[in-house]
Structure formats: structure tokens, C-alpha cells
Amino acid sequence: MITLxxxxxxxxxxxxxxxxxxHSDARLxxxxxxxxxxxxxxxxxxxxxxxxxxPPAVHLVVVDPGVGTDRAAIAVRxxxxxxxxxxxxxxxxxxxxxxxxxxxEMFEIEHEDADSSTFHGRDVFAPxxxxxxxxxxxxxxxxxxIGPTDEFEDLRFPESEVGESQATGELLVVDDFGNAIxxxxxxxxxxxxxIEVSVGEAGNGGLAPVEPSxxxxxxxxxxxxxxxxxxxxxxxxxxxxxxxxxxxxxxxxRLEIEK
Amino acid sequence: MITLxxxxxxxxxxxxxxxxxxHSDARLxxxxxxxxxxxxxxxxxxxxxxxxxxPPAVHLVVVDPGVGTDRAAIAVRxxxxxxxxxxxxxxxxxxxxxxxxxxxEMFEIEHEDADSSTFHGRDVFAPxxxxxxxxxxxxxxxxxxIGPTDEFEDLRFPESEVGESQATGELLVVDDFGNAIxxxxxxxxxxxxxIEVSVGEAGNGGLAPVEPSxxxxxxxxxxxxxxxxxxxxxxxxxxxxxxxxxxxxxxxxRLEIEK
Amino acid sequence: MITLxxxxxxxxxxxxxxxxxxHSDARLxxxxxxxxxxxxxxxxxxxxxxxxxxPPAVHLVVVDPGVGTDRAAIAVRxxxxxxxxxxxxxxxxxxxxxxxxxxxEMFEIEHEDADSSTFHGRDVFAPxxxxxxxxxxxxxxxxxxIGPTDEFEDLRFPESEVGESQATGELLVVDDFGNAIxxxxxxxxxxxxxIEVSVGEAGNGGLAPVEPSxxxxxxxxxxxxxxxxxxxxxxxxxxxxxxxxxxxxxxxxRLEIEK
Numbered sequence: 001m002i003t004l005x006x007x008x009x010x011x012x013x014x015x016x017x018x019x020x021x022x023h024s025d026a027r028l029x030x031x032x033x034x035x036x037x038x039x040x041x042x043x044x045x046x047x048x049x050x051x052x053x054x055p056p057a058v059h060l061v062v063v064d065p066g067v068g069t070d071r072a073a074i075a076v077r078x079x080x081x082x083x084x085x086x087x088x089x090x091x092x093x094x095x096x097x098x099x100x101x102x103x104x105e106m107f108e109i110e111h112e113d114a115d116s117s118t119f120h121g122r123d124v125f126a127p128x129x130x131x132x133x134x135x136x137x138x139x140x141x142x143x144x145x146i147g148p149t150d151e152f153e154d155l156r157f158p159e160s161e162v163g164e165s166q167a168t169g170e171l172l173v174v175d176d177f178g179n180a181i182x183x184x185x186x187x188x189x190x191x192x193x194x195i196e197v198s199v200g201e202a203g204n205g206g207l208a209p210v211e212p213s214x215x216x217x218x219x220x221x222x223x224x225x226x227x228x229x230x231x232x233x234x235x236x237x238x239x240x241x242x243x244x245x246x247x248x249x250x251x252x253x254r255l256e257i258e259k
Numbered sequence: 260m261i262t263l264x265x266x267x268x269x270x271x272x273x274x275x276x277x278x279x280x281x282h283s284d285a286r287l288x289x290x291x292x293x294x295x296x297x298x299x300x301x302x303x304x305x306x307x308x309x310x311x312x313x314p315p316a317v318h319l320v321v322v323d324p325g326v327g328t329d330r331a332a333i334a335v336r337x338x339x340x341x342x343x344x345x346x347x348x349x350x351x352x353x354x355x356x357x358x359x360x361x362x363x364e365m366f367e368i369e370h371e372d373a374d375s376s377t378f379h380g381r382d383v384f385a386p387x388x389x390x391x392x393x394x395x396x397x398x399x400x401x402x403x404x405i406g407p408t409d410e411f412e413d414l415r416f417p418e419s420e421v422g423e424s425q426a427t428g429e430l431l432v433v434d435d436f437g438n439a440i441x442x443x444x445x446x447x448x449x450x451x452x453x454i455e456v457s458v459g460e461a462g463n464g465g466l467a468p469v470e471p472s473x474x475x476x477x478x479x480x481x482x483x484x485x486x487x488x489x490x491x492x493x494x495x496x497x498x499x500x501x502x503x504x505x506x507x508x509x510x511x512x513r514l515e516i517e518k
Numbered sequence: 519m520i521t522l523x524x525x526x527x528x529x530x531x532x533x534x535x536x537x538x539x540x541h542s543d544a545r546l547x548x549x550x551x552x553x554x555x556x557x558x559x560x561x562x563x564x565x566x567x568x569x570x571x572x573p574p575a576v577h578l579v580v581v582d583p584g585v586g587t588d589r590a591a592i593a594v595r596x597x598x599x600x601x602x603x604x605x606x607x608x609x610x611x612x613x614x615x616x617x618x619x620x621x622x623e624m625f626e627i628e629h630e631d632a633d634s635s636t637f638h639g640r641d642v643f644a645p646x647x648x649x650x651x652x653x654x655x656x657x658x659x660x661x662x663x664i665g666p667t668d669e670f671e672d673l674r675f676p677e678s679e680v681g682e683s684q685a686t687g688e689l690l691v692v693d694d695f696g697n698a699i700x701x702x703x704x705x706x707x708x709x710x711x712x713i714e715v716s717v718g719e720a721g722n723g724g725l726a727p728v729e730p731s732x733x734x735x736x737x738x739x740x741x742x743x744x745x746x747x748x749x750x751x752x753x754x755x756x757x758x759x760x761x762x763x764x765x766x767x768x769x770x771x772r773l774e775i776e777k
Contacts, residue, residue, distance in 0.1 A: 001280065003273070005270075008694070009693075009694035009695075010549075010550035010551075010552055010553075010694065011523075011549055011550035011553070011564045011567075011568050012568075012693075012694075012746075014521075014547070014548070014549040014550060014568045014571075015567070015568045015571045015746075017547050017572075018547075018568065018569070018570075018571030018572035018573070019571050021519065021545075021547065021572060021573050022571070022572070022573050027280075028547070029273070029276050029277075029280065029287070030273070031269075031270055031273040032269035032270035032273060033269075034269055035269075035270070037695070038756055046270045049270075049274070050270050050271075050273045050274045050277065051277070052277075053273075053274045053277030053278050053281070053381065054276075054277035054280060054281070055277070055280050055281050065732075065733060065756065066733045067731055067732065067733065068730050068731020068732065068733060068734065069731065069733045069734065116744070116745070116746040116748075117730045117731045117743075117744075118731050118732065118743060118744075118745055118746050118751075119745075119746030122571065122746065123746075175268075175271075176267070176268035176269065176271075177268075177296070212327050212376045213326055213327020213328065213376045213377050214324075214326065214327065214377065215324060215325045215326065215327060215328045216327065216328065225376075225377060226375070226376075226377075227375070227377055227378075228271075228274075228375040228377050228378030228381065228382075230375075233377075238297055238324065260539065262532070264529075286539075288532070288535050288536075288539065288546070289532070290528075290529055290532040291528035291529035291532060292528075293528055294528075294529070305529045308529075308533070309529050309530075309532045309533045309536065310536070311536075312532075312533045312536030312537050312540070312640065313535075313536035313539060313540070314536070314539050314540050434527075434530075435526070435527035435528065435530075436527075436555070471586050471635045472585055472586020472587065472635045472636050473583075473585065473586065473636065474583060474584045474585065474586060474587045475586065475587065484635075484636060485634070485635075485636075486634070486636055486637075487530075487533075487634040487636050487637030487640065487641075489634075492636075497556055497583065
């Protein structure tokens with residue numbers, strides 16, 4: 001199985017699929033091709049949430065603002081999975097989730113000058129993903145143009161500070177529904193009934209109930225919940241949490257449990 | 260074969276695909292993941308139009324505004340097909356189309372508390388769809404956590420009133436092209452050349468020609484036609500019928516054949 | 519393998535997939551379903567860029583502003599590929615790329631009145647594509663309702679005029695990123711460092727550096743590059759080239775190399 005992730009919209013991903021089909025009979029599964037454009041961090045977040053649900057696979061990831069510069073092409077072996085993409089950190093958070101969190105196996109993919117210096121997804125990464133799939137994740141280093149490396153861009157999400165009744169974190173991403181996802185672990189909400197939310201310097205936010213899911217409040221009402229990723233999420237039932245709480249990606253979020 | 264329908268946008272459907280691939284080698288076919296958000300009625304309409312074109316399959320449907328409340332998870336057996344989703348009526352119109360219109364076989368899916376109370380598509384419905392696919396639609400009741408039920412939410416579209424030269428109906432949905440789809444059967448237009456359209460209390464609409472297809476009128480001109488679903492549709496060639504006729508979903512639509 | 523291309527958005531393509539699955543076990547690969555609506559020329563451009571990356575396949579293409587009129591349904595054999603769609607020129611540029619550029623084999627598909635005169639993708643083209651796939655591209659003419667034709671709509675992109683230091687062309691399409699793609703071959707830029715761009719009568723444009731890829735200039739800065747299609751492209755790093763150069767599809771583009 002080969003999964004595909006990019007920020008390409010359409011129709012560019014189809015060229016990658018054509019190349020994959022030329023070199024492999026692997027089942028192809030689209031993860032998403034509308035990741036926030038050239039947003040390495042948001043893509044890294046979503047890959048970490050989604051790819052662990054897949055059986056062993058080769059994951060082709062092309063969110064690549066540095067295409068055509070001298071940034072390397074890399075492969076990562078993580079457990080029974082392999083990841084292929086640009087050396088900008090996008091593969092690392094999910095690799096630590098799929099494999100050994102204390103160390104992942106990194107490889108650099110040597111490549112000739114590509115046909116195009118603007119579309120390495122088609123000309124470099126897709127052929128590499130197909131070859132790794134055909135060779136097998138266990139022996140990817142036997143491919144002639146792939147060698148181990150210990151120089152690579154890393155990416156780690158900021159850690160939140162969590163006390164008994166107070167937590168300080170950051171808004172990591174906003175999903176399609178408008179749910180505003182923080183880096184504060186859901187455990188923090190354990191027995192809370194209400195949370196005082198305070199955002200950045202402006203102090204947007206305010207008091208909101210803690211609920212197990214959206215429909216526990218009326219339509220258009222705010223809530224704080226634990227999202228499917230296990231983190232604290234600021235939401236509105238049938239509405240947008242980011243607007244209602246006045247938050248944007250990167251904002252500092254302070255939470256205080258009201259007793 | 261397992262089809263997937265949701266209002267999730269991306270990348271949440273990929274997590275469902277990962278779970279399905281963990282439990283089944285079934286061919287996966289996306290129906291749509293941009294159904295109008297949390298709009299059970301519009302989704303039910305589109306499923307009824309689209310799923311009958313598929314060979315026997317398990318259809319996973321997650322448009323679920325009540326996720327995390329006590330609404331049940333259900334499976335429906337309809338002919339050689341099975342449908343899996345939340346108990347909010349979304350599965351019923353298509354089930355009556357695929358199976359016996361006078362009675363469908365309903366089952367409740369028992370489930371432990373899910374990992375997440377906000378993403379039953381991944382944690383409850385996808386595993387159930389995979390297990391039903393592996394067991395076979397004919398014997399889905401042999402699965403340990405599935406039992407027959409006769410308590411479920413139903414959903415029926417309103418019927419139109421059709422006379423010889425007059426019909427009164429409702430605007431059911433608007434498609435991506437802006438075609439405004441009523442519940443009046445296409446037969447009503449049989450020999451008509453022109454139709455007087457009157458919408459709601461405001462009486463928007465006016466006179467429009469009856470044509471076999473869009474390109475039978477000039478660009479930007481209005482027409483009334485029979486859409487691919489067999490219903491009367493208010494349209495504009497290369498434009499939006501909903502805007503041109505001043506109609507919205509739920510509006511009463513009165514049609515009068517001009518002789 | 520059968521690929522699918524349309525301007526249908528969702529969920530109409532799913533009905534075509536259902537029909538294909540009824541008649542064939544072929545692997546289905548979506549190229550795109552959000553081609554610019556009813557824009558035959560832009561779709562023809564993208565198909566020519568993308569489909570040559572696929573192994574031999576049947577390509578179902580439904581961008582069909584004339585649906586329901588007397589425009590024919592056609593099939594084209596091009597090398598080991600077949601293309602199926604409406605007779606409006608959309609299949610021709612890619613057919614000449616996949617097969618013999620001096621002549622392609624054209625066939626007309628006879629068909630009964632379709633179930634719907636507004637959805638030939640489902641009722642005419644998808645069944646034809648499935649039958650051609652099952653029969654094999656080599657012997658598609660043995661199908662009872664398919665016969666050779668030499669009457670068809672052609673479509674050719676305008677040629678640019680290229681001198682040593684000056685070129686005059688046309689803006690063909692703008693991609694999702696805002697990259698503005700001309701019909702001037704990339705070779706023209708060979709040793710250029712800077713290009714004076716002049717657009718249409720208004721003369722928008724101005725001086726811009728020639729770079730191998732987007733990230734060779736700062737964010738929000740303009741550049742001229744050779745896109746993945748091999749043509750000269752007006753772009754902005756992490757921004758929209760069409761806006762920054764003031765160009766629209768169809769504009770005349772004059773380029774002059776600054777020495």
C-alpha cells in the first residue's frame with residue numbers, strides 16, 4: 001500500500017499516481033491533497049493523527065516549499081512503515097509515532113537532476129516511493145541510491161505546561177469544521193465542568209463548559225472538549241470554534257479549571 | 260467493496276480508510292466527503308441518487324451531528340447491500356431504494372465507549388463496516404455485537420401534489436452547479452413547452468422554457484428540465500438556477516404548465 | 519485501469535464509479551473532478567500534462583457543456599491508451615501526445631437515448647469506457663456500437679512565436695497555486711537572467727528574474743520559471759503569479775530577455 005499526501009489541490013496529484021502505477025501495483029490511498037499550502041507544521045500534525053491508523057505502508061508526502069533548492073529528498077523507516085518526502089521536518093512527528101520515539105532511521109535519496117525543478121513529487125519522490133514499496137521497507141537501504149544519513153531537519157511540536165488546575169499551551173491547528181486544536185493533553189480536563197479560556201495578549205476566550213462532544217450544547221454554543229486526537233479543543237456545536245474563541249494558529253492558550 | 264460518504268472534508272476520512280484497510284482488503288470507493296455539513300436530509304437525497312448505481316457493497320455513511328450523544332449506531336440490510344451509520348435517518352431513503360421499499364431490515368450496533376466521543380466514524384462505524392464486509396451482508400446478524408431493532412429514526416422526503424397542469428412541491432437540494440432540484444416527478448413536464456414557476460410567499464420565479472438539457476438555451480438563460488435524478492429541476496445554462504429563480508432549499512415551489 | 523476526469527465536483531462522479539464497478543473490475547484512478555467548470559480548453563491542457571504519466575489505460579473524460587444536444591460521443595485510440603468522452607475537442611491534445619501526433623484513431627459511440635439527457639457521464643460514457651476496458655483497447659472497434667469516424671471537433675493550442683531574445687505567446691491556464699502558464703516553450707529562457715514581461719494592451723507585467731524554482735526568490739517575490747509542463751510560467755514564491763503579473767487566461771504575453 002502507498003498513501004499520498006500533498007498540498008497540490010488538483011490535478012497534479014494525478015501525475016504522481018500515474019508514476020506510481022507505472023512502477024508498482026500497490027494499492028493507492030489518498031490521505032489528502034489539500035493540506036494547508038506549504039504549511040509543513042500543520043501537515044506534520046495531521047499526518048501524526050492519521051497515518052498511525054493505517055496498516056504497514058509506504059507514505060508519500062509532498063508539502064515542499066523548498067522544491068528546487070538544495071534541500072535533500074529523504075526516506076524514513078519507522079516500524080513497518082516507510083515515509084518519503086522532502087527534508088523539511090514534515091515526516092518526523094509521525095515517524096516517531098509509527099516507530100521508535102527515541103530514534104528513527106533516516107535515509108537520504110540521491111537523485112539526478114529531475115526533469116522539472118518545480119515538481120519533485122512526480123519526478124523524484126513518487127519513483128522513490130514506488131521503488132521502496134517494491135523492494136520492501138525492511139531492505140530499503142539495498143536500493144542503490146539510498147543511504148543512511150544523520151543530517152536532517154527535525155520538527156517537534158511545542159510542549160504545554162500543565163498544572164493541577166491551570167495549563168498553558170499553544171493553538172496547533174484549526175480543522176475544516178473550525179475546531180481549534182491545542183497542544184494541551186485531554187487528561188487535563190478530567191473532572192472539569194467549566195474552563196476559563198484566555199488567548200494571547202488580547203485575552204480573548206472566556207468561560208465555556210467542558211463536554212464529551214459537540215451536541216451536548218445547543219447549536220452555536222461554545223464548548224471545550226477532547227478531540228479525536230486526544231488534545232483539548234475549543235469548539236462550537238455546528239459552528240466554528242476558532243471564530244467564537246477569537247484564536248489563530250500559534251496563539252498562546254491559557255486554560256483554568258473553574259471549580 | 261466498501262463505499263465511504265461523509266461531511267468530513269479532509270483529512271479525517273483518511274483515518275477511516277486506514278481502519279478499513281486494517282480489517283479488510285475490500286476495494287474502497289469514495290462517494291463524497293463534502294456532503295453539506297451536518298445536513299442529514301441533503302446527504303440522504305444524494306445517497307438515494309448515487310448508491311443504487313453500485314454493485315452490492317457495504318456503504319459507510321458518517322454525517323453525524325449527534326456524535327457522542329446517545330443516538331445509536333445502526334446497520335441496515337437492503338437487498339444485497341448493507342449500510343452503516345448513525346441513527347438519524349440518513350440511511351433510510353436509499354435503503355428503501357436498494358431493498359424492499361415497504362420494509363428494511365434494521366440492526367443496532369452495540370459498541371463499547373469509543374476511543375473518542377467526537378469521531379465515531381473512525382472508532383465505531385469503520386470497524387463495524389469492515390466486519391460486516393468480511394462476514395458478508397447475508398449473515399451480518401451473526402456478528403456478536405449486532406442485533407435487530409425496530410426503533411430507529413426515519414426520514415422521508417415530502418411528496419409533491421401533481422395535477423394535470425399544476426404541481427406543488429418543495430425544493431429539496433441545490434447541486435454544485437446551482438441546479439435547484441424539486442421533489443416534483445419529471446413526468447409532470449411531459450408535453451409542456453413553458454412553465455410558470457412561483458416560489459414561496461414572495462412568488463419569485465416566472466416563466467421559463469421546458470428543455471431536454473441545459474445547452475438547449477443560450478448561456479445564462481433559464482430553463483426547466485428533468486435532472487439526472489428524474490425530478491423537475493430549475494436551471495441556467497452555464498449558470499446557477501438557484502440564484503436565477505430566487506429559490507432556497509425548503510421553499511415551496513408551484514409549477515403551472517402554460518399551454 | 520480506468521481513469522476519471524470531470525468538472526462534476528461531488529457527488530456525481532460516484533455514480534460513474536458505481537456504473538464502472540458494475541461492468542468492470544478495473545482499477546479506478548481519479549484524475550480530477552474539479553476541472554474548471556465547462557472549460558474544455560483548460561481541461562484539455564491538464565489532461566495533456568497528466569495522462570502521459572499513466573501506464574496504458576482507458577481514460578473517461580466528462581467536461582461536456584453540450585450534454586443533451588446532438589454532439590456525438592466519441593472514443594479515441596492513442597497508442598495503448600483509449601479516451602472516451604464528448605466530441606468537443608477535449609480529448610485531442612492528449613491523444614496526440616499519447617499516440618501518433620500526426621493522426622489519431624477516432625471512433626463514434628452510437629447510443630440509445632440515455633436515461634437522462636443531462637448526465638451522459640453516467641448513462642453513456644461510463645458504460646462505454648467499461649466495455650472498451652473489458653474488450654481491450656486493441657480491439658475496441660469490434661464492439662457493436664462503435665465505428666470509425668473522421669468527423670470530429672478538434673482543438674489545438676495556439677503556437678507561440680519565439681525569436682532569439684523575444685517571444686510572443688498566450689496565457690493558457692492558471693493552476694491552483696496561481697502559477698500563470700504560457701504556451702512559450704521553456705527553452706526560450708535558456709541562459710536568461712531577467713525577463714521583461716508585457717501583458718496584453720495594458721502592458722502589465724514588468725521585469726522579473728529567471729529562476730530554476732520558486733524558493734530561489736524571497737517569499738512574495740515574483741519570478742519567471744519553467745514549470746513542470748515545460749512551459750514558461752509567471753509565478754510568485756508562496757503567492758499568486760496571476761495577480762502579481764496582472765494576467766488572465768487568453769491574454770497575449772510578450773517576453774523579452776534582458777542582457
